[in-house]
Amino acid sequence: MVAAAGLFYACPVEKDWDILAVDGGCGREGGCDGRDGREGDDGRRGDDGHRDGCGREGGVLLHNGFGDGLAFLGQRGPLRFCDTTLRDGEQTAGVVFSAAEKRHIARELDAIGISQIEVGVPAMGEEECAVIASIAQMGLRASLITWNRARLADIQASLRCGVDAVAISLPVSDLQIQAKLGKSRAWVLAQIRAAVGFARDAGLYVVASGEDSSRADPAFLLEYAQAAEQAGAERFRFCDTLGVLDPLRMYAAVRALVAQLGIAVELHTHNDYGFAEASLLAGMHAGASWGNTTVMGLGERAGNAAMEPVVMALRELEGVELALDTRRFTALARYVATAANRALPPDRPVVGSNIFAHESGVHVHGLLRDSRTYESFAAEQVGNRRRVVIGKHSGHHAIAARLAELGCNLDASEAAALLGEVRRAADAKKRALRDDELLQLVGRRR
Numbered sequence: 001m002v003a004a005a006g007l008f009y010a011c012p013v014e015k016d017w018d019i020l021a022v023d024g025g026c027g028r029e030g031g032c033d034g035r036d037g038r039e040g041d042d043g044r045r046g047d048d049g050h051r052d053g054c055g056r057e058g059g060v061l062l063h064n065g066f067g068d069g070l071a072f073l074g075q076r077g078p079l080r081f082c083d084t085t086l087r088d089g090e091q092t093a094g095v096v097f098s099a100a101e102k103r104h105i106a107r108e109l110d111a112i113g114i115s116q117i118e119v120g121v122p123a124m125g126e127e128e129c130a131v132i133a134s135i136a137q138m139g140l141r142a143s144l145i146t147w148n149r150a151r152l153a154d155i156q157a158s159l160r161c162g163v164d165a166v167a168i169s170l171p172v173s174d175l176q177i178q179a180k181l182g183k184s185r186a187w188v189l190a191q192i193r194a195a196v197g198f199a200r201d202a203g204l205y206v207v208a209s210g211e212d213s214s215r216a217d218p219a220f221l222l223e224y225a226q227a228a229e230q231a232g233a234e235r236f237r238f239c240d241t242l243g244v245l246d247p248l249r250m251y252a253a254v255r256a257l258v259a260q261l262g263i264a265v266e267l268h269t270h271n272d273y274g275f276a277e278a279s280l281l282a283g284m285h286a287g288a289s290w291g292n293t294t295v296m297g298l299g300e301r302a303g304n305a306a307m308e309p310v311v312m313a314l315r316e317l318e319g320v321e322l323a324l325d326t327r328r329f330t331a332l333a334r335y336v337a338t339a340a341n342r343a344l345p346p347d348r349p350v351v352g353s354n355i356f357a358h359e360s361g362v363h364v365h366g367l368l369r370d371s372r373t374y375e376s377f378a379a380e381q382v383g384n385r386r387r388v389v390i391g392k393h394s395g396h397h398a399i400a401a402r403l404a405e406l407g408c409n410l411d412a413s414e415a416a417a418l419l420g421e422v423r424r425a426a427d428a429k430k431r432a433l434r435d436d437e438l439l440q441l442v443g444r445r446r
Ligand SMILES: [Zn+2]
Pocket: 088, 241, 268, 270, 299, 300, 304
């Protein structure tokens, strides 16, 4: 069973929820520094530029009218991101990044302001280590973390790479403990204690990761996370390895964990059922303070939670101030897609080429009057571009506006007359018209 079994999501209006006032700061007694004061020491070198101590500043631009009483519950500090494009992203079947591509991606993530970059798996060997070491020598502001099994050799390899943080991972579901490792729960607990203790003694920032957390016995999951905390881990990574938790179940699972742990909780989600981003946001509402995401959702099988929609949802829908340069999102997504040897899907949220493309006459008419009618934020905020597409569903306002941009001014009656020809041409071609095709239609009429 999933971790949330029996803990099904409490309705947001239930009385005993410690709902926080949206306008009243973070609402945590004693402020938002976290219970143990450790969160400030999250590993990002120097001033990480996060202005927001509690994630509750800033305003929602346009209220949706629903759930304005919802707020974030008890994060140990501001919301942060650990990007795993270079680790879980590259683990995607068929994806290989070159060393130069990895360095470029790391540099861009750092320029965006991502707190921590998961740079790879040193246990894979010398070549991987050399690339990780070269990233560690780039002088990035971001903390660099590697992925490790709970083995001393893995952690020693990470130390040789010069990173400042390690994620140490063990399976925590009985299925994986038995089928994959052939071991017992007691063995898992002993391993995580030893590995975390070793890494801490070596001066590393330690994230204890629970593979398949979402299918673990919740009682054992807590035992594992608490063992890691006692051994000195700074953060617990809850992995929905198969993406099986819907947002409501994720909320319940994270809420239960956060209530019992003194360290920050990070979420690693997958998109097998299409829940990756929604579940991550739900988990943040429940108290997780770190999101483990990838550029454009690149990741094994159906992918991981994508950085871009999660960040934009936090900023635009939840009013959370994040000191991230989102204008770099689209260019980085295109770069990662090319490096991964795949197309960036046009309908990929936030960064796809169709996200700010409009064809419908009614929509374009509204947009031309006020962009907020059909765009919840401006394309420029994410480095994307608005396109008015002239096709079967276009109206005469859009046709006239596009032609005016091309230096061809039509009066209203000419534009209306052209409408039928545009529709017939688009029907025949089964696609939108290019600018030259549109101009040709005008030319024929004149
Ligand atoms: Zn994963």
